[in-house]
């Protein structure tokens with residue numbers, strides 16, 4: 001299957017500061033990808049590189065098999081930037097007319113159906129819409145363009161829980177109805193947990209983890225048992241994080257094999273556990289030169 005997003009040692013520098021570096025990822029089409037990481041991790045930088053709004057300082061990136069940003073590519077990629085930008089002085093109907101004018105593949109019926117269903121007054125100016133309504137309008141514009149890839153940069157950050165749920169529900173319905181890949185950045189792991197089947201964790205300008213959620217959850221485990229040095233775990237069990245009390249150790253490990261040691265109580269992780277483990281690892285361990293598929297760093301606390 002064609003990769004929707006492929007990056008090879010991709011890097012972007014602002015002045016002397018790397019906003020993103022050594023980013024190597026290969027995301028297949030047909031996924032809803034959650035891009036998560038703390039403030040300043042480089043999420044917006046990666047998304048802008050993917051949409052051709054920024055040029056790489058190092059490495060390369062292809063989107064839907066081609067270089068981002070060209071005229072043909074722009075029609076295939078929808079981008080809803082941070083703060084869901086709309087034109088304050090234009091009405092909802094003006095936005096739809098503008099969308100139709102600017103996008104060759106514009107789906108007027110889809111746009112109208114969404115506006116009707118959401119109860120957005122076509123005569124209302126964007127400045128008079130609530131944050132949630134503006135976000136829904138921006139999502140409508142992104143969807144009606146009928147892109148193959150829709151990129152959403154923290155679209156729900158300013159929304160209340162109800163508006164967030166409605167927005168994400170709209171997004172999920174749209175991905176189910178149309179063949180669409182989505183890359184969605186957010187700080188809210190619980191939202192990503194509901195919507196995403198592919199995860200990228202970006203911390204401090206580097207990708208720390210990337211892969212299909214099911215596979216990541218199947219290969220990561222929490223082990224709890226008598227206190228043990230992480231160096232005494234089997235070679236195939238890579239320690240992502242370790243915590244110790246006087247008598248007990250709790251490890252989060254990544255492994256392809258079964259956990260056979262009867263000393264351990266083994267429990268499954270949630271996506272939030274996984275994200276936090278890799279964020280903590282990044283905070284306490286030196287950054288890897290490139291993303292290892294199987295992280296080999298042991299974090300002992």
Ligand SMILES: Nc1ncnc2c1ncn2[C@@H]1O[C@H](COP(=O)(O)OP(=O)(O)OP(=O)(O)O)[C@@H](O)[C@H]1O
Pocket residue numbers: 014018019020037038039040041042043044045046
């Ligand atoms: N135009 C710019 N000029 C200089 N530095 C920038 C610029 N844009 C971003 N940066 C820096 O690059 C780093 C990554 O920023 P980026 O906006 O990509 O992070 P982010 O993960 O999207 O953050 P947030 O979650 O806060 O939106 C940050 O340290 C930021 O200060």
